[in-house]
Amino acid sequence: MKILVVASTVPAHEADAVPRFVLDQALSLAAADPAVTVTVLAPHTPVSRRLTWPRAESADSRVTQERFGYAPRRLETLTAHGIMPAIRAHKAMAAAVPMLFAGERRALASAVGVHRPDVILAHWFTPQAIVAAGVARRAGVPFGFTTHASDVAVLRRLGPLGTRIVRRVTSRAAFATAVSRQTADKLLAFFDGAEREALAARLDIEPMGIHAAAAIEGDPHTVAVIARLVEKKGIHVLLEAWPAVRAAVPDARLLLGGEGPMREQLEALAAPLEGVQFHGYVTGQAKAAIEAQAGVVAVPSVVASDGDADGLPVAALEAIARGALVVASDASGAQDLLADVVTLVPAGEAPALASALIEAMTAPAAQRASRARAARERAEGLTWEALAPVTLGRLRAATRARAVEG
Known part of the structure; x- marks a missing residue:
């Protein structure tokens, strides 16, 4: 089976500071079946422009990545760290959105002609699913999408135009998945009555996966956050809660790994606080070093002022996989799939967040061990190895349905 994946945010190289779950999923699909090949199509970024494309992502070259241009190079920063964050940072970047749609449509149509895929998988509804719906229909190829956040x-x-677009694209999709129930509800909100019921019946909740990890017993008085420094991550709420945490746990430490437009603002908030460390963007061994120190992981997500919100941060999944205690807000997506293995607090409420962190940091050792075991057991079903066969089954069903229609 030949799978064509189209996404707006994919790392161009190993140290690229963007989430890699699209690429990890592609690699897991190929690893699960030697008869599967995957082509990942993504827009250029300033980083990717310096590299040669296409490039093999797997040793046997069954996973390849291709890039396409869509705008003058100075404007090809739109997808480097997400479309909405780019527009929030520079409103003029909104002018590049139509160019991205047009460039992606040309590139996807060309890729379909070259690779003759059996199915197209679009990550993110806007713009990928919208573009894929038209290209797939003209090419007679089934497509489906995963909605994030x-x-x-x-x-x-x-x-009303947006509602029509969502309904038309979704009706053409052979399958649809959401990374959390919270994310699924945002799609379902565009429908009502029988249409909503029909979509709810076929809309699968499937988070992005994680790699299996060894158990790590971090310091119970050390809290880690690995996240992009943007409003929806709620780190400003965590810093507001931190004085109460330090008052109850005087040696508490907070390790923040990540970069983003709010770093200067957050560092200013943290300046008078004790025990807070900013580590910047971390990956590989640097990321692992922070994770190994922390017995507690915070995911204090909020709904941003422009409505942006998390789907289900991979950091929460990675934390339960290694047995860390996770304190997450009810705007993180963790309240859907992980409610029984994480501590949930109301989003944006610093006192509640402080209380939950203090409880996690001071829990008796036996209780911590029991909670860690339960979390790791849950994580076993969320690894790429566990999820890949399910995803392949969905993709194969889409190709079989199209064959029957044909």
Whole structure:
């Protein structure tokens, strides 16, 4: 089976500071079946422009990545760290959105002609699913999409036109998945009555996976956050809660790994606080070093002022895989799949967050061990190895259905 994946955010190389779950999923699909090949198509970024494409992502070259241009190079920063964050940082970047749609449509149509895929998998509704719906229909290829966070909700800004787009694209999709129930609800909100019921019946909740990890017993008085420094991650709420945490646990440490437009603002908030360390963007051994120190992981997500929100941060999944205690907000997506293995607090409420962190940091050793075991057991079903066969089954079902229609 030949799978064509189209996504807006994919790392161009091993140290690229963007999430790699699209690439990890592609590698897991190929690893699960030697008859599967995957081509990943993504827009250029300033980093990718310096590399040669296409490039093999697996030793046997069954996973390859291709890049396409869509705008003058100075504007090809739109997808480097996510479309909405780019527009929030520089409103003029909104002018590049139509160029991205047009460039992606040309590139996807060309890729379909060259690779003759059996199925197209679009990550993010906007713009990938919208573009794929048209290209797939003309080519007679089945397609489906995965919705992450607020990639559908953004179309609310178009009013009735946005609603028509969502309904048309979703009706053409052979399958649809959401990374959390919270994310699924944003898609379902565009439908009502029988249409909503029909979509709910076929909309699968499937988070992005994680790699299996060894158990790590970190310091119970050390809290880690690995996240991009943007509003929806809620790190400002965590810093507001931190004085209460330090008052109860005087040797508490907070390790923040990540970069983003809010770093200067967050560092200013943290300046008078004790025990807070900013480590910048971390990956590989640097990321592992932070994770190994922390017995507690915080995921204090909030709904941003522009409506942006998390789907289900991979950091939460990685934390339960190694047995860390996780304290997450009810805007993180963790309240859907992980409610019984994480501590949930109301989003944006610093006192509640402080209390939950203190409880996790001071829990008796036996209780911590029991909670860690339960978390790791849950994580076993969320590894790429566990999820890949399910995803392949969905993709194969889409190709069989199209064959029957044909």
